[in-house]
Amino acid sequence: xxxxxxxxxxxxxxxxxxxxxxxxxxxxxxxxxxxxxxxxxxxxxxxxxxxxxxxxxxxxxxxxxxxxxxxxxxxxxxxxxxxxxxxxxxxxxxxxxxxxxxxxxxxxxxxxxxxxxxxxxxxxxxxxxxxxxxxxxxxxxxxxxxxxxxxxxxxxxxxxxxxxxxxxxxxxxxxxxxxxxxxxxxxxxxxxxxxxxxxxxxxxxxxxxxxxxxxxxxxxxxxxxxxxxxxxxxxxxxxxxxxxxxxxxxxxxxxxxxxxxxxxxxxxxxxxxxxxxxxxxxxxxxxxxxxxxxxxxxxxxxxxxxxxxxxxxxxxxxxxxxxxxxxxxxxxxxxxxxxxxxxxxxxxxxxxx
Ligand SMILES: [Fe+2]
Numbered sequence: 027x028x029x030x031x032x033x034x035x036x037x038x039x040x041x042x043x044x045x046x047x048x049x050x051x052x053x054x055x056x057x058x059x060x061x062x063x064x065x066x067x068x069x070x071x072x073x074x075x076x077x078x079x080x081x082x083x084x085x086x087x088x089x090x091x092x093x094x095x096x097x098x099x100x101x102x103x104x105x106x107x108x109x110x111x112x113x114x115x116x117x118x119x120x121x122x123x124x125x126x127x128x129x130x131x132x133x134x135x136x137x138x139x140x141x142x143x144x145x146x147x148x149x150x151x152x153x154x155x156x157x158x159x160x161x162x163x164x165x166x167x168x169x170x171x172x173x174x175x176x177x178x179x180x181x182x183x184x185x186x187x188x189x190x191x192x193x194x195x196x197x198x199x200x201x202x203x204x205x206x207x208x209x210x211x212x213x214x215x216x217x218x219x220x221x222x223x224x225x226x227x228x229x230x231x232x233x234x235x236x237x238x239x240x241x242x243x244x245x246x247x248x249x250x251x252x253x254x255x256x257x258x259x260x261x262x263x264x265x266x267x268x269x270x271x272x273x274x275x276x277x278x279x280x281x282x283x284x285x286x287x288x289x290x291x292x293x294x295x296x297x298x299x300x301x302x303x304x305x306x307x308x309x310x311x312x313x314x315x316x317x318x319x320x321x322x323x324x325x326x327x328x329x330x331x332x333x334x335x336x337x338x339x340x341x342x343x344x345x346x347x348x349x350x351x352x353x354x355x356x357x358x359x360x361x362x363x364x365x366x367x368x369x370x371x372x373x374x375x376x377x378x379x
Contacts, residue, residue, distance in 0.1 A: 071096040072311035075111060076124040077104035078298050085327040089318050095311055104130040104211075111139050116305045121312035124166075124300040127211055129218070129362030131163040131299050136363070140301035143313050151320040151337045155356050156297055165297035166319045167333040170266045170354060171216055172293045173284040174251060179260040182284055190286035191220065191294070192228075194261065195235020203236060204259035207245040208373040212265060212296070215362045217369035219294050222361040226372065234376040243379045248272065254281045270332035270345045285352035292355040296362070297336065 156165035
């Protein structure tokens with residue numbers, strides 16, 4: 027386990043053409059240096075395929091301002107983008123793959139899409155447990171998925187510090203729980219970690235216990251927290267930053283975080299991270315972007331979304347700093363990636379929607 031703070035924890039015509047291709051696929055592309063990105067020489071534009079949809083503009087703008095390198099990005103679902111990178115092969119326009127889940131980074135590495143980086147800055151900036159040992163990918167921000175409770179309804183002394191997620195399967199919590207839907211990747215990586223930690227039989231008992239407790243499934247973390255605040259549910263499991271977001275608007279919210287498993291394996295966390303593509307045209311620009319995001323650019327990348335910096339030298343923003351320090355369980359990227367389908371099947375089998 028790692029403590030969070032203190033430790034670890036050119037061708038004008040061709041360019042236009044390329045951008046059109048980018049736009050046609052998907053969600054959106056933002057040329058960040060105005061029309062400069064469209065007409066810029068190839069040598070000063072780095073292109074990112076990203077499954078992360080928030081807080082990119084600010085960070086990429088700051089990066090461009092500091093380095094003179096333009097950033098273009100294409101958003102999509104993680105799996106869609108991996109398929110696309112594989113299909114494009116050496117013709118791909120992307121230099122960097124970015125995603126919000128360690129399992130996806132592991133899958134990209136397994137598919138041979140990423141090239142390892144040899145970077146002293148990244149080795150120093152990103153703690154060992156939050157990057158690929160061979161340097162194929164690096165965590166850039168961290169989120170915790172923990173227990174949230176209404177202090178008018180629950181005394182935090184009621185929680186087990188040993189295995190809080192498992193405790194919520196006990197009958198004392200019947201009719202009091204709200205949780206996220208099974209198709210959501212946050213739920214899937216939490217259940218994959220339960221399988222990894224406890225084995226499939228025990229994980230099935232735990233998730234089945236939540237179902238027996240008549241857990242109310244809500245497909246949005248913010249709505250879950252609003253239900254906790256309203257007292258419709260006493261206890262929930264959500265990402266920490268959704269609470270921070272609500273607290274930024276209303277400091278009197280009746281919701282508190284409880285850091286799960288502090289006497290056990292630590293709270294379940296996951297990362298956003300990135301790696302440079304094996305077929306990147308500009309791997310050196312990709313490396314420069316990732317190095318910047320992990321060091322100088324940490325605050326502009328993580329603060330807007332109230333995430334924890336991975337770099338132990340960087341302080342978290344004030345609202346989440348108030349949540350206090352906590353130990354987190356090691357990120358098992360391979361487990362989250364390889365156990366994903368078993369996690370989904372397990373939830374199906376016990377009737378967790
Ligand atoms: Fe989220």
